[in-house]
Amino acid sequence: MILCDVDPRGVARITVDNAANRNALGNAGKRELAEAFENVSAHPDLRVAVLTGAGTRSFISGANIAEMATFEHGHGNDGPALTHRVCEAIRRLPVPVIARVNGYCFGAGLEVAASCDMRVAVDTAKFGMPEVLFGLPSGMEACLLPQLIGWGKTRELVYTGRHIDAREAADCHLVERVVPPDALDEAVEDWVGAILSAGPNAIRAQKELIRDWERMSIADAVQQGIRAVAAAHGTDETKRLMGAFVAKRQKKQ
Secondary structure, eight states: OEEEEEOTTSEEEEEEOOGGGTTOBOHHHHHHHHHHHHHHTTOTTOOEEEEEESTTTEEEOOBOHHHHTTOOTTOOOHHHHHHHHHHHHHHHSSSOEEEEEOSEEETHHHHHHHHSSEEEEETTOEEEOOGGGGTOOOOGGGGGHHHHHHHHHHHHHHHHOOEEEHHHHHHTTSOSEEEOGGGHHHHHHHHHHHHHHSOHHHHHHHHHHHHHHHHSOHHHHHHHHHHHHHHHTTSHHHHHHHHHHHHHHHHHO
16 A cells, blocks of 8 residues: 655655545554655665655545544544654654645645645645544644644634645645646656755754754754754765865856
C-alpha cells in the first residue's frame, strides 16, 4: 500500500498506493506510512522527501470510514494514535517533506499535508476536515491548522466540515502553490532542485530550527538561531559554498 524509494540524488518518494479507495488510510495503512518515514529517516544521503497519492484523483482522502464505523465506544484510540504517529514521523524527518497534493485531501489526509513542510496542489484539489459530519471532532494534527490558516478559517473547516477548492486553500495559505495537473511534477521538481542546490547540513539545521521556532518564544527562538548560525560558520560546507559564490562573482567582474 505504501511505496517508498530513494533516488541517487537523495530524493525520497513516498506514495500512498490505494487509488481504488481514493488513497484512504486504514490503521494498517497509517502504520505502514509511519514506518516508511521512520525507516527512510536513517538513509545517510537523504536530502528531501516527496509525499503523494497514487493516481490522479486523491492525495489522501482521509481515514477508512468503513473501518472506523466498526469501532466500539471507548476503543477508537488506535486510529488517532496512528494518525499522530504518521504526522510526527513526517515532522521529525531531518529533511523537508513536500506534499504533492494531486486531488482529494480530507481529514487525516489534510492533517498529513499540514505536517509536511511545503504543499503544492493541482487546481482541481479539494480540502476539508469532515469529521464532525461523522460524529467526531477533528483532533491530532488538526491543531497545526491555526498556525497555517488562522483561527477563523480553522474554525470554519472543523465546525462545518465543508470542502474548499485549491484556490481558496492558497488564499488562506493552506498550500503554497497551485498548478494545473500537467505542471504538478515540474512544480515539485522546482522545489526539489532548490533544496538540492543548498547545503545539505544547512537544510537539516534549518528544519530542526523551524521545529524549535514552533515551540519557543521569540526571544528564545532568536537565541537558538544565533547558536545554529554560529555552529555552521567555518564548516567545510560553508567554506565550499561561500567560496564558490565568491569565485563566481569575481569571474563576472
